[in-house]
Amino acid sequence: MSMEFLIATAIGALTWAGIYLSLRGRTFPVVLGVTMLSYAINLFLFAIGRLKVGAPPIFSEEAATYTDPLPQALVLTAIVISFGMSALVVVLSLRTFLETGTDQVDGEPDPAIDPLDGDRDEWIKRRNAHRIDMLGETRP
Amino acid sequence: MNLSISDNLAASLIAAPIMLPSLAGTMALIFRRRRRIVAAGISIGSTALQVLIAVALLIRASQSDPTPYAMGDWPAPFGIVLVLDQLAAWMLLLTSVVGFAVATHAALTKLDRKGWNFHPIFQFQLLGINGAFLTGDLFNLFVFFEVLLIASYGLILHGQGARRLTSGVQYVVVNLTGSTLFLVGLGILYGVTGTLNMADMAARGAQLAQGDRGLFLAGGLVLIAVFALKAALLPLHLWLPRAYSSTAPAVAALFAIMTKVGAYSIIRTTPLIFGDVAEPILLPAALGTIVLGFAGMLAARGLRDLAAFGLIGSTGTLLVAIALFDGDGLAAALYYLPHTTIAAALLFLTVDLIVRWRGVEGDAIVPTPRFAGASLLAFLFLAGGVALAGLPPLSGFFGKLLILDAALVSPHAAWIWGVILVTSLIAVVALARAGSTVFWKHDDTPELPEDREPPRLVQALPCLFLLALLVGLTVFAGPATRYTQGTAAQVLDKPLYLRSVLGTATTPSPNAQGDAP
Numbered sequence: 001m002s003m004e005f006l007i008a009t010a011i012g013a014l015t016w017a018g019i020y021l022s023l024r025g026r027t028f029p030v031v032l033g034v035t036m037l038s039y040a041i042n043l044f045l046f047a048i049g050r051l052k053v054g055a056p057p058i059f060s061e062e063a064a065t066y067t068d069p070l071p072q073a074l075v076l077t078a079i080v081i082s083f084g085m086s087a088l089v090v091v092l093s094l095r096t097f098l099e100t101g102t103d104q105v106d107g108e109p110d111p112a113i114d115p116l117d118g119d120r121d122e123w124i125k126r127r128n129a130h131r132i133d134m135l136g137e138t139r140p
Numbered sequence: 141m142n143l144s145i146s147d148n149l150a151a152s153l154i155a156a157p158i159m160l161p162s163l164a165g166t167m168a169l170i171f172r173r174r175r176r177i178v179a180a181g182i183s184i185g186s187t188a189l190q191v192l193i194a195v196a197l198l199i200r201a202s203q204s205d206p207t208p209y210a211m212g213d214w215p216a217p218f219g220i221v222l223v224l225d226q227l228a229a230w231m232l233l234l235t236s237v238v239g240f241a242v243a244t245h246a247a248l249t250k251l252d253r254k255g256w257n258f259h260p261i262f263q264f265q266l267l268g269i270n271g272a273f274l275t276g277d278l279f280n281l282f283v284f285f286e287v288l289l290i291a292s293y294g295l296i297l298h299g300q301g302a303r304r305l306t307s308g309v310q311y312v313v314v315n316l317t318g319s320t321l322f323l324v325g326l327g328i329l330y331g332v333t334g335t336l337n338m339a340d341m342a343a344r345g346a347q348l349a350q351g352d353r354g355l356f357l358a359g360g361l362v363l364i365a366v367f368a369l370k371a372a373l374l375p376l377h378l379w380l381p382r383a384y385s386s387t388a389p390a391v392a393a394l395f396a397i398m399t400k401v402g403a404y405s406i407i408r409t410t411p412l413i414f415g416d417v418a419e420p421i422l423l424p425a426a427l428g429t430i431v432l433g434f435a436g437m438l439a440a441r442g443l444r445d446l447a448a449f450g451l452i453g454s455t456g457t458l459l460v461a462i463a464l465f466d467g468d469g470l471a472a473a474l475y476y477l478p479h480t481t482i483a484a485a486l487l488f489l490t491v492d493l494i495v496r497w498r499g500v501e502g503d504a505i506v507p508t509p510r511f512a513g514a515s516l517l518a519f520l521f522l523a524g525g526v527a528l529a530g531l532p533p534l535s536g537f538f539g540k541l542l543i544l545d546a547a548l549v550s551p552h553a554a555w556i557w558g559v560i561l562v563t564s565l566i567a568v569v570a571l572a573r574a575g576s577t578v579f580w581k582h583d584d585t586p587e588l589p590e591d592r593e594p595p596r597l598v599q600a601l602p603c604l605f606l607l608a609l610l611v612g613l614t615v616f617a618g619p620a621t622r623y624t625q626g627t628a629a630q631v632l633d634k635p636l637y638l639r640s641v642l643g644t645a646t647t648p649s650p651n652a653q654g655d656a657p
Contacts, residue, residue: 022313022317027309030313034313034316034317034320037316037317037320038316038320041320041323041324041327044323044324044327045323045326045327048327048328048330048331049331068334070330070336071327071330074279074326074330077279077283078323081283081286081319084290085290085312085316085319088290088293088312089309089312089313089316092293092297092305092308092309092312093309095305096302096305096306096308096309099300099301099302099305100302100305100306105309105310105313106306106310107302107303107306107307
């Protein structure tokens with residue numbers, strides 16, 4: 001199996017999983033899906049400079065050929081940005097879950113899993129009473 | 141050559157719209173807890189200074205060809221450049237005036253006291269928007285998109301609340317997916333052309349082998365899809381109404397520019413790099429967007445929904461003019477662009493004041509007890525509505541007239557005329573219905589809350605400032621259209637852009653000049 005086939009399949013599988021998961025109704029699969037998509041993109045960006053084995057990116061005295069260093073720099077930037085974004089979306093989903101009592105992306109509680117209407121206010125109140133103040137803000 | 145420090149500074153002024161907000165944002169971060177008033181002062185002062193800088197850049201851009209500024213002192217295809225041309229200067233001026241109005245409004249209405257970080261995030265938002273307008277590099281455009289998005293996540297959640305958080309999650313997920321798609325497009329384009337500089341990519345894209353051409357255009361279409369997502373074009377508009385109507389209206393007023401960042405990116409990249417590849421898709425999608433936006437206004441139950449759908453509809457009108465991709469169409473679009481942005485911002489800020497001064501029922505379009513200051517708000521709402529619907533006497537009328545005139549040469553002229561005229565009528569009906577319900581009908585049943593903010597007329601100053609800008613754009617329509625015609629000619633003059641950015645002429649670089657007295 002060639003390396004091109006392996007990388008292409010990996011990117012395809014990650015993208016497939018990412019799209020499927022990010023279309024789910026609850027925030028946890030969506031967060032995972034977005035993360036999968038960003039992994040797929042990182043691999044893809046890495047591969048756009050063509051796949052070369054054993055070639056240095058910038059300088060080596062023995063090197064016969066070089067690999068393109070720019071995509072590696074791009075991947076680095078993309079990794080940093082997507083890592084920060086993942087952290088943000090995790091915190092945001094958690095906060096939304098704590099405030100609304102449901103982790104459905106559309107904010108509409110699912111009666112099969114989430115606490116019932118009357119229970120929910122009580123539930124949110126109990127949560128809020130001893131939760132960690134994640135964003136470091138004083139509550140009104 | 142005898143170059144002085146003042147010449148260096150003049151050359152570096154191009155970077156000022158990026159440097160200034162980053163400095164001001166950091167300073168505001170330092171003062172935000174102990175001296176809120178200082179933070180607000182820094183923020184407003186920074187936006188005011190940005191207006192002056194934008195005016196200076198506009199004057200310079202109108203007198204010269206596109207000017208590159210090499211950030212790391214490496215020339216164009218290798219280093220990252222900022223490019224100042226008439227289009228960038230026009231957008232910078234628009235951003236700075238709207239930013240100034242919104243920052244002042246936020247300080248006057250104490251919106252900035254609902255959380256600690258309003259002013260720092262606001263400045264970083266402006267940093268991202270200004271950078272996106274100035275950069276001449278596609279990957280840098282992605283980075284600035286991320287900067288403005290990250291700041292917008294902070295702003296959209298400002299003030300918090302369950303509804304804001306729910307719509308915030310959706311907004312973030314949609315935009316994360318958009319960023320992923322942006323990288324896909326960038327990756328394809330880099331893989332085919334081996335460059336990320338816009339001018340260099342335009343030059344190489346024209347010389348591609350036949351086999352690579354399809355891949356190149358596919359990459360271009362992916363990018364245009366991302367820009368269309370930012371501009372809330374028809375199938376990709378679904379994120380906007382909920383996000384904009386559940387955030388603070390003042391924040392939504394600033395976000396009126398964000399849809400224009402998408403429109404700007406289409407104007408910047410399409411004629412230069414991709415040619416007419418997107419034309420057959422863009423025009424029908426834009427027409428559909430107008431219908432959907434203005435029909436949505438008719439169905440809106442809240443004033444913020446009304447303004448959000450109005451923003452979608454007027455951005456659609458703008459994209460119709462852009463989709464013509466000829467000199468007259470672009471000139472009309474560039475005249476209509478600041479108008480629609482300012483009109484939407486004016487409407488959002490007015491809605492914010494209505495919510496505050498009325499004290500009951502939030503922004504719902506229902507009759508309420510009489511409230512103080514209603515006549516001033518009714519006037520502002522009328523002005524914003526007239527502007528957004530494109531009625532005379534304000535500049536929207538000229539803008540739509542120019543667009544209709546430019547559309548005459550298009551084979552689809554009948555469609556464009558029909559849709560724009562009919563939807564203008566729908567918008568007028570929707571605005572008249574909302575305005576008469578809110579301001580003319582009265583219903584004394586709802587109890588006024590005791591802690592209602594008494595109206596402070598000074599809070600209406602930013603709205604009046606925006607209105608004055610619209611009047612100015614109407615009165616000086618002559619010089620403004622001459623400028624936008626020059627801009628459109630410059631945007632469509634591809635050889636000029638390539639020559640200016642990549643040319644052998646020395647780029648103004650502070651170091652080289654400083655060492656050569």
